[in-house]
Amino acid sequence: IFDAMKIMQPHLLSEVAQKIFHSAGLFQTFDLPINEFISFFHALEAGYFDNPYHNCIHATDVLQGVYYLTTKPIPGFVQVMDAFRKMSTQSDIDPDCDIMNEFNTDEVDNHDGGILAGNFPALELLALYTAAAMHDYNHPGRTNAFLVATNHPLAILYNDRSVLENHHAAASWKLLTHNSKLNFVKNLDKAEFNRFRYLVLEAILATDLKRHFDLIAEFNGKNDEMGAGINWLDENDRLLVTQMCIKLSDICGPMKPTTIHLDWTRRITDEFYEQGDEELAQHLVISPYMDRRAPQLAKLQDSFINHLVGPLCNSMLRANLLPGKRIAHIEGNDEAENGDEIVSPLTQNLKTNMALWKVRLEEENRQLELSEAAAIEGADDSTTCRSSNKPCKLDAISEQADGEEESEDTHEPVVKFYHGEGTKLDDNRVKQSTTETLCNNNHNASIDPQSQTISKTGSSRSSGEVTNTRRRSDESEIQRGDQLRKNRELINERRRKSDETAYRRYSDHEQQQRHVSFTPHEHLIVLEENH
DSSP: OHHHHHHHTTSHHHHHHHHHHHHTTHHHHHTOOHHHHHHHHHHHHHTSOOOSSSSHHHHHHHHHHHHHHHHSOBTTOOOOOGGGTHHHHTSOOOTTOGGGGGGOGGGSOTTSSBOGGGGSOHHHHHHHHHHHHHTTTTOOSSOHHHHHHTTOHHHHHTTTSSHHHHHHHHHHHHHHHSOTTTOTTTTSOHHHHHHHHHHHHHHHHTTOGGGHHHHHHHHHHHHSTTSOOOOTTOHHHHHHHHHHHHHHHHTOGGGSOHHHHHHHHHHHHHHHHHHHHHHHHTTOOOOTTOOTTSOOHHHHHHHHIIIIIHHHHHHHHHTTOSOOEEEEOOTTOTTOBTTEEEEOHHHHHHHHHHHHHHHHHHHHHHHHHHHHHHHHHHHHHTOBOTTOSSBOOHHHHHHHHHHHHHOTTOOOOOEEOOOOTTOOOOHHHHHHHHHHHHHOOSSEEEEOTTTOOEEEEOSOOOHHHHHHHHHHHHHHHHHHHHHHHHHHHHHHHHHHHHHHHTTTTTOSSSGGGEEEEEOTTOSSEEEEEOO
């Protein structure tokens, strides 16, 4: 997609859309006027802001993604709706269209199995492709949570619910229909137009990550052992599949070859940091992974793959809805059926990228541990006396006292504080006396327990004074130990809060019940559930 961007800018989206709609036979099927089509997509491109990630390139990438998922052969997939097979029988669809190379499609066997598009009416494909192009129109480069936290006008307009998704759908639909020169679907009859609108809106709203696990749960319920599977004659089931397709295309960065995946990762990180900078400027709590001063790139991608991409990909894979190819049975692999194994380039890319981030996460954690250890050591070195803002000198005083015990001729000053019976020292006076004593070492200083005033004496130190000095040294060690313990508690608390809030905005209830594990010798991504 980035190579195409260099050639087709500033009309990347419109040129790719025209190629895909033509390849799918949609211009001929619905008599779409080409002038209005081009005008609309030019206007749509102009409405995508120049964000690092949520921009016109991302919209084109999602459009290309849904086209790939619906037109690439799926081994063993049966096209059950002959009446709806316009994509594979009546159009000039090109399954080897070069825009598909994003997913290493040379690995896909184009003569093994059917395609998803063969089970969709052409109107539903028209809506899916249009929604993919529209789905992030006018995106401000900030998250829903940010808009809500800052009382943004869009958050107020949409009552804090799917703020961005509602805005993308409403604004792009207004662009399409409020100017006849942009309305490329004006030749649809009324029933088709109403159905088209419904499908477009449902597809765009499905990209809200707060609905992520709800949609996956509904989809899995149809495809588990107790489910009846996808009923391709049921329009609601087909809608659910289109929602899964646009969702997967929207977050499929980790399913791309590594070089492309890393480019998308850099872009989303830049956008996150821009939001973090604005949150800092507005004195808001910086959202997880958006503080450029504390980068956690590997942890971000590891969590993103495990909590979002993995479960979604796994659901599509188990339902046999991912393009792939059959390979000969590998000796020692008992998982393949009938001597063949189905392999998807999407899952292969995902496993490769996951392994990459696992390694980087270990490195990131080591660096974090080193920095935390340095911070603790720095805090240890800069421990201050409770009664002074200056660095604590009790260690030096303790060493001095040990030397004096060996030599009775020395008369170096020592601070000694003790309480008389029934008396309580004033903290301010203790601070003052301590500061004066540490700064002026000409005389011994002690506090008269009766008058609570400082008296000076030139007499030699008694054994009681040495004992008091050692007691203070012990108290210093305790104080330092308490400081270390508090530092460790702060670090552990920070880690805990980061883990708890990392994806709080994505799911309210099911995130804690799911995780993904990758088995090295399998191509499947196994979703485990904790009961």
